[in-house]
Amino acid sequence: MKKYQKIKTKISNPFLKLKENPPLTINSLNLITTFTNICNLHCIMCKKSFSKNLNKLSMGKKVFDEILKIIPYAKTLNLRTGGEPLLTPDIIQKIKLIKSINPNIKIKINTNGLPLNNEEFALSVMENIDSLHLSLNGIKSYDKIMKPAKFKDIINVMNMIKRLKHQIKNDLKLMIGFIIMKMNYKEITDVVDLAAKYGFQKIIYKTLIIYHKSLLKKSINTNNKLYQKVIYELSLARKKAAKSNITACYDDILKMDSSLNKFTYTDFCSYPWDTIFININGDISLCCTNNTLIDNILNDPLEKIWNCNEAIEYRKGILEKKYYKGCGSCRKIILEDD
Numbered sequence: 001m002k003k004y005q006k007i008k009t010k011i012s013n014p015f016l017k018l019k020e021n022p023p024l025t026i027n028s029l030n031l032i033t034t035f036t037n038i039c040n041l042h043c044i045m046c047k048k049s050f051s052k053n054l055n056k057l058s059m060g061k062k063v064f065d066e067i068l069k070i071i072p073y074a075k076t077l078n079l080r081t082g083g084e085p086l087l088t089p090d091i092i093q094k095i096k097l098i099k100s101i102n103p104n105i106k107i108k109i110n111t112n113g114l115p116l117n118n119e120e121f122a123l124s125v126m127e128n129i130d131s132l133h134l135s136l137n138g139i140k141s142y143d144k145i146m147k148p149a150k151f152k153d154i155i156n157v158m159n160m161i162k163r164l165k166h167q168i169k170n171d172l173k174l175m176i177g178f179i180i181m182k183m184n185y186k187e188i189t190d191v192v193d194l195a196a197k198y199g200f201q202k203i204i205y206k207t208l209i210i211y212h213k214s215l216l217k218k219s220i221n222t223n224n225k226l227y228q229k230v231i232y233e234l235s236l237a238r239k240k241a242a243k244s245n246i247t248a249c250y251d252d253i254l255k256m257d258s259s260l261n262k263f264t265y266t267d268f269c270s271y272p273w274d275t276i277f278i279n280i281n282g283d284i285s286l287c288c289t290n291n292t293l294i295d296n297i298l299n300d301p302l303e304k305i306w307n308c309n310e311a312i313e314y315r316k317g318i319l320e321k322k323y324y325k326g327c328g329s330c331r332k333i334i335l336e337d338d
């Protein structure tokens, strides 16, 4: 794959006053974790589909208990894919326990939605979280992308979500995630119709992350004409969405230049100041790319880990633009080719 190149547009750094060792305060962190890497699907663009030796694991009690100690520091908890979060054993009890420790925490679940096909379970999930992000990624192309799921099954789930939304008392936000590829880009505006029909308030469009060279064939970013077409379709989708009061986001795609593999150059990343990612085994990173491993939650309390030497080095690297370890090869920080 071609190396990314820097272009001249430079985003100014609004975080110049940040320190390498920020205080850890209550309700300040974005906590991202994954309670399980078990999944019911084999989506064609998922990193897991290319990892042959991945053990099917859920988070053990020891790590979960340590996460509970961190919950007061979190303002958000994002249970993301990489596994299907709704297949986590006792997921409802776990969410309730987290909410009982920190009633202000906002919980978001990224799901393929299919485990919500049971009404009682769907109702419990919807009543206890704040945002539900449904990874749709296809309409006509759904069955070929979200293997082995069937489009009719996700439509049944969306129907049920729409019906149950009237029964719940909380202000649950419903979002659709759509990863644009060659095989689904013609469906970009059709997603808006689905969102409007089933009461979803936001659509987040993204493009493929290339985990494996076979994905290059599926990517829209390898063909400039196609990229331009996609941008046009996205602008139509945004206009159409606005008429139904739906937000259509595609900022990450716009950050790319129209030439292939050129991105708007950014030299700053704020994640290490407000984000921690905890893996199933307790490994802690300062962002969800897993490139910034600083310690394991079973070794030390977060109060000690938050400003450990590794954490300080990552922050210093960003502040001084010397990009420590994984930050140097990160998609977010685009370095010069030479």
Ligand code: SF4
Binding pocket: 269, 270, 271, 272, 286, 287, 288, 289, 291, 292, 326, 327, 328, 330, 331, 332, 333
């Ligand atoms: S690896 Fe990338 S996303 Fe993570 S902290 Fe570094 S620059 Fe930010």
